[in-house]
Structures are given as C-alpha cells and as structure tokens.
Amino acid sequence: MTGSGTGTGTPVLVTYDWVPDLVRGSVRDMRIRWALEELGRPYRVETVPLGPKSAEHLAMQPFGQVPILKTGDHSLFESGAILLHLASEGTALMPEGQAGAVTQWLFAALNSVEPSSFAWVLMRAAKRAPEIFGAAPPENQIDGAAKRMRARLDGVARALQGRDWLTGQFSAADIAMADVLRVAGADGGLGEHPGLAVYVARATARPAFRRAMDAHMAHWDAADAARVPA
Amino acid sequence: MTGSGTGTGTPVLVTYDWVPDLVRGSVRDMRIRWALEELGRPYRVETVPLGPKSAEHLAMQPFGQVPILKTGDHSLFESGAILLHLASEGTALMPEGQAGAVTQWLFAALNSVEPSSFAWVLMRAAKRAPEIFGAAPPENQIDGAAKRMRARLDGVARALQGRDWLTGQFSAADIAMADVLRVAGADGGLGEHPGLAVYVARATARPAFRRAMDAHMAHWDAADAARVPA
Incomplete structure (x- = not known):
C-alpha cells in the first residue's frame, strides 16, 4: 500500500535513472542517502526514468518526482516525510524530547x-x-x-x-x-x-554526508557508463 | 523553550493584529483554527504586529511569520509542524496506522x-x-x-x-x-x-471549517473596530 511509511526489510531508495550534470549533487535523493548513512542503515537503489514519466512512477509518486522510499510493501514520498519517518525510528536524528x-x-x-x-x-x-x-x-x-x-x-x-x-x-x-x-x-x-x-x-x-555524496555521484557515473554503447 | 511543541493548558494561537482585506481568509492561522475546531479544543488568540516585526515576534518565529502555537511554556511555528503536532495527539486528524x-x-x-x-x-x-x-x-x-x-x-x-x-x-x-x-x-x-x-x-x-472561518473573519473585524477612534 502506498503511503503508510512503515514496513520491514532493507529500504529501497528510488531515484532517477540519469540526470544532466547541472543537477548532479542536488537531486533530493541526497537527503535520504545522508539520513540513511547517519543511521548506518544499508539500502538498495532502484530507478525510474527521468522522462517521460512512467505509469509505475506516477502510481508511486503522483507528481513524478523523486525520492521515494520503499520498505517491504510500503512506499513513502516527499523528502520531508521520509526524513521524519526515518528520524522517528530512534534518537540519532531526533534527539530525546525534540x-x-x-x-x-x-x-x-x-x-x-x-x-x-x-x-x-x-x-x-x-x-x-x-x-x-x-x-x-x-x-x-x-x-x-x-x-x-x-x-x-x-x-x-x-x-x-x-x-x-x-x-x-x-x-x-x-x-x-x-x-x-x-x-x-x-x-x-x-x-x-x-x-x-x-x-x-x-x-x-x-562522514555520513561524504559517503552519501560519493554514492550519489557514483550512481550518475554508472548511469553514464550504461549509456555508452558496448 | 521555543520549539519543543509539547506542553499543557489552553493553547494560544498567535496571529497578526491586523491584515488588509486582500489576504483575509487566507492567513495561515486558518489551518490551525480549523484543526483545533476539528479536535474540539478551545484556544485563545494573541497577536503580533503585521509590521514592523517586533523583537518578541522574531524571537518566537525567526522569519516574522504566523501562525505560532503556544501551549504552556512551549511554542511551535510552521503551520505544517503545528498540524502534525495537533494530529499526533489522537486519531481524529491522523487515522490509526496512517x-x-x-x-x-x-x-x-x-x-x-x-x-x-x-x-x-x-x-x-x-x-x-x-x-x-x-x-x-x-x-x-x-x-x-x-x-x-x-x-x-x-x-x-x-x-x-x-x-x-x-x-x-x-x-x-x-x-x-x-x-x-x-x-x-x-x-x-x-x-x-x-x-x-x-x-x-x-x-x-x-462545520469545523465554517466555525474556524467565522472566528478568523471576526478577528479582522474586531481589529478594524479597534482602529476606529472612539
């Protein structure tokens, strides 16, 4: 079910399959990678086409945006909601009483x-x-x-x-x-x-930011490599 | 302390002392009035000057905006955060599991x-x-x-x-x-x-929206009346 935001298993971060150089580093999956790194939570990455938007993407995210975080059969969008969800699981990103x-x-x-x-x-x-x-x-x-x-x-x-x-x-x-x-x-x-x-x-x-940014940029490098004909 | 968002007693909604006709009905205290009416929670209203921004206002809300919700000695700004805070107190605005x-x-x-x-x-x-x-x-x-x-x-x-x-x-x-x-x-x-x-x-x-809008508009009417010299 879309949007309940709970579930178990390795979380799956959904981002674009490719973006132009201009926006690399600032795609909003960065916030979620960063939070997951702060929490020490391993995650997998899946992609949706940057364009044209697929029906599968619009079913997960009605505005055709990223990031989306899937855990088990649950799926959550809006980077703020994902951050709040991840933060509410412990005190590392939401100190006691705060x-x-x-x-x-x-x-x-x-x-x-x-x-x-x-x-x-x-x-x-x-x-x-x-x-x-x-x-x-x-x-x-x-x-x-x-x-x-x-x-x-x-x-x-x-x-x-x-x-x-x-x-x-x-x-x-x-x-x-x-x-x-x-x-x-x-x-x-x-x-x-x-x-x-x-x-x-x-x-x-x-360190968690650096790890997140390295993974974020490596994702686009891999996307470039996949575009080069073999 | 600012920002902890918890506390006891009758909540105090802080809004502007007056606004021009053009924005009456759309000042964002409406969302909070509406939520409080849905919850059946009585509240009081306090005001800050629309302009120039007072030091007291900026101490409560660094961008000089409204609404602010004060409960006991706690104070919370950002209408989204206030709505989420009020919603998390029960199931009337946050259905079970949602x-x-x-x-x-x-x-x-x-x-x-x-x-x-x-x-x-x-x-x-x-x-x-x-x-x-x-x-x-x-x-x-x-x-x-x-x-x-x-x-x-x-x-x-x-x-x-x-x-x-x-x-x-x-x-x-x-x-x-x-x-x-x-x-x-x-x-x-x-x-x-x-x-x-x-x-x-x-x-x-x-009905809760209607009550909130009536109170919102009555607030500006009272503000107009207070401006007329006796």
Missing part, C-alpha cells in the same frame, strides 16, 4: 527557506544556460529573488546564533536545512551569511 | 503544491493591484506560473481519484491540502480540475 522542534525546523527548511532559495538558484541557472531554461530572466527579477532569499537566510542565521545545530543537537532538521543551504551556497548564495556557510561546512564535513 | 501517509500528504500540500499555487495567486494579485505589489507581471509569466500549478494539481487530482480524502479518511493532510487549494480556487485556479473543486467544497462544508 520531536516538536525537529519537525518545526524540517518544515522551515523545506517550506520557508527552500522555495525562495530554489527560485533564486533556478533563475541563476537560467541566466547561465538560457538555451536549457528557455530564457534568461531580467536582472531585476534575479535581484528580487535574491532579496526574498536573503530575508529567509537572515531568519535561519538568527536561529543558529550561538549554536552548532538548529535544535541544539544534530538532527534530521539539519540534514534538510544544510541540504537546502549548500545548493544555494554552491552558487554564492551565502556570501552575506558567513555563519550559514560555516554551518553548511560543519554539516557536509560529517 | 501516520506515514498523513505526513507524506501534509508535506506534499505545503511543499509540492503550495509553492506553485501561491506563486500563481501572487502574480494574479499583482496583476489586479500593481499599486500594491510594485508591478503587474507580464502575461507570459502568469501563464508559466499557471502551467506549473496545473502540473501539480494534476498530481493531486490523480491521487484523489475514487476517494473522498487523501489517505482514505479525513486527516490533517486534508486540512493542509484543502486550505492550499481553496485559496487558488477562489481565484479560478481549479477551473480545469472540477474534481479538486468538489474536494474543496467537501472540506469547507465541514
């Missing part, structure tokens, strides 16, 4: 920060590669997007003042927030927020 | 649908009232936003096929999704999705 705060910051990362930071990243990408994105947005639109993103980054910086992690201890909320911020940061989006750049560096220095 | 599915659809409403529908609603508002929003967006941008919204609405329509509610029974996920969709629908955004319009009508016909 369920409310972790949930709050997980939603904040995906709802209050990512929409503005992702919009800015997309506009910057469209400026660099108008041949892929259709048209380069006018400068005043990019400036407007940057301003909206900065307002949200100010809020995160305020919340992180004097602490290493959002809720005090490392949690699933930091996986979501650092994953959102590092994508903006890779394009220079944290230039006015050095504290956030330090936070991202702290998060991405974790 | 925690994964409810969480998944709650994130889907706020993460996969609202960013695109809200962007469209904002552009339409800017077109109608450029004197408030700075400038009317060009038609091709509104069309692009409509197309992105429609793709997500297609996904929700697919998931609702053959069922009244997202996870089978009414849940917190329906509060979030119907609240997102009704705002787009009020501006004609569900014209190509009659099934979603029926879903919104079903959700907003619930």
Whole structure:
C-alpha cells in the first residue's frame, strides 16, 4: 500500500535513472542517502526514468518526482516525510524530547527557506544556460529573488546564533536545512551569511554526508557508463 | 523553550493584529483554527504586529511569520509542524496506522503544491493591484506560473481519484491540502480540475471549517473596530 511509511526489510531508495550534470549533487535523493548513512542503515537503489514519466512512477509518486522510499510493501514520498519517518525510528536524528522542534525546523527548511532559495538558484541557472531554461530572466527579477532569499537566510542565521545545530543537537532538521543551504551556497548564495556557510561546512564535513555524496555521484557515473554503447 | 511543541493548558494561537482585506481568509492561522475546531479544543488568540516585526515576534518565529502555537511554556511555528503536532495527539486528524501517509500528504500540500499555487495567486494579485505589489507581471509569466500549478494539481487530482480524502479518511493532510487549494480556487485556479473543486467544497462544508472561518473573519473585524477612534 502506498503511503503508510512503515514496513520491514532493507529500504529501497528510488531515484532517477540519469540526470544532466547541472543537477548532479542536488537531486533530493541526497537527503535520504545522508539520513540513511547517519543511521548506518544499508539500502538498495532502484530507478525510474527521468522522462517521460512512467505509469509505475506516477502510481508511486503522483507528481513524478523523486525520492521515494520503499520498505517491504510500503512506499513513502516527499523528502520531508521520509526524513521524519526515518528520524522517528530512534534518537540519532531526533534527539530525546525534540520531536516538536525537529519537525518545526524540517518544515522551515523545506517550506520557508527552500522555495525562495530554489527560485533564486533556478533563475541563476537560467541566466547561465538560457538555451536549457528557455530564457534568461531580467536582472531585476534575479535581484528580487535574491532579496526574498536573503530575508529567509537572515531568519535561519538568527536561529543558529550561538549554536552548532538548529535544535541544539544534530538532527534530521539539519540534514534538510544544510541540504537546502549548500545548493544555494554552491552558487554564492551565502556570501552575506558567513555563519550559514560555516554551518553548511560543519554539516557536509560529517562522514555520513561524504559517503552519501560519493554514492550519489557514483550512481550518475554508472548511469553514464550504461549509456555508452558496448 | 521555543520549539519543543509539547506542553499543557489552553493553547494560544498567535496571529497578526491586523491584515488588509486582500489576504483575509487566507492567513495561515486558518489551518490551525480549523484543526483545533476539528479536535474540539478551545484556544485563545494573541497577536503580533503585521509590521514592523517586533523583537518578541522574531524571537518566537525567526522569519516574522504566523501562525505560532503556544501551549504552556512551549511554542511551535510552521503551520505544517503545528498540524502534525495537533494530529499526533489522537486519531481524529491522523487515522490509526496512517501516520506515514498523513505526513507524506501534509508535506506534499505545503511543499509540492503550495509553492506553485501561491506563486500563481501572487502574480494574479499583482496583476489586479500593481499599486500594491510594485508591478503587474507580464502575461507570459502568469501563464508559466499557471502551467506549473496545473502540473501539480494534476498530481493531486490523480491521487484523489475514487476517494473522498487523501489517505482514505479525513486527516490533517486534508486540512493542509484543502486550505492550499481553496485559496487558488477562489481565484479560478481549479477551473480545469472540477474534481479538486468538489474536494474543496467537501472540506469547507465541514462545520469545523465554517466555525474556524467565522472566528478568523471576526478577528479582522474586531481589529478594524479597534482602529476606529472612539
């Protein structure tokens, strides 16, 4: 049954069969790989076509997106819901007594920060590669997007003042927030927020992040290799 | 302590002291009022200034937004986190065995649908009232936003096929999704999705929604009255 989010056995992470270089490193299966590595949980990877979307994919994920996490005969989508599900199984990603705060910051990362930071990243990408994105947005639109993103980054910086992690201890909320911020940061989006750049560096220095990123990039390398005629 | 999300006593819903007519009915405290009415839980209302943001407000909510739910000495922000917190207290908003599915659809409403529908609603508002929003967006941008919204609405329509509610029974996920969709629908955004319009009508016909909306609008009426010099 789709969506119950429980079940037993080795979890299966569903991601795309291939993506262009431009988005490698930022496909949202990274968050789930990272969480699974933090938990020390082995997992398998299955793929769905990037496009056109298959009926099987749309049956699992009505928006045709990834990631999806399958465990036994259960299947769960939305990276935030998967992170919360994995976190709720123990205290490694949800410290004792912190369920409310972790949930709050997980939603904040995906709802209050990512929409503005992702919009800015997309506009910057469209400026660099108008041949892929259709048209380069006018400068005043990019400036407007940057301003909206900065307002949200100010809020995160305020919340992180004097602490290493959002809720005090490392949690699933930091996986979501650092994953959102590092994508903006890779394009220079944290230039006015050095504290956030330090936070991202702290998060991405974790061995579990490095293992997850290595596996994420190896997946695309293998996809490239499979495309080369024998 | 901010963010632990537990506590005892009558919950206090924090919303703005006043908002312009344009956004009355769609301020996100509505979702929380609705959930509290579904649960039959009495609550009190406190306010923060719409602007400029007070230090007290920013200490509770680093982005200067509402709603915030305070219970005892605990305080929680992000409407998704508050809904999940309220839902997890019983089965009225999270049917037995449906925690994964409810969480998944709650994130889907706020993460996969609202960013695109809200962007469209904002552009339409800017077109109608450029004197408030700075400038009317060009038609091709509104069309692009409509197309992105429609793709997500297609996904929700697919998931609702053959069922009244997202996870089978009414849940917190329906509060979030119907609240997102009704705002787009009020501006004609569900014209190509009659099934979603029926879903919104079903959700907003619930007595708890009606009570919540009455209280929401009465709050702004009282705010207007307080502004009139005696």
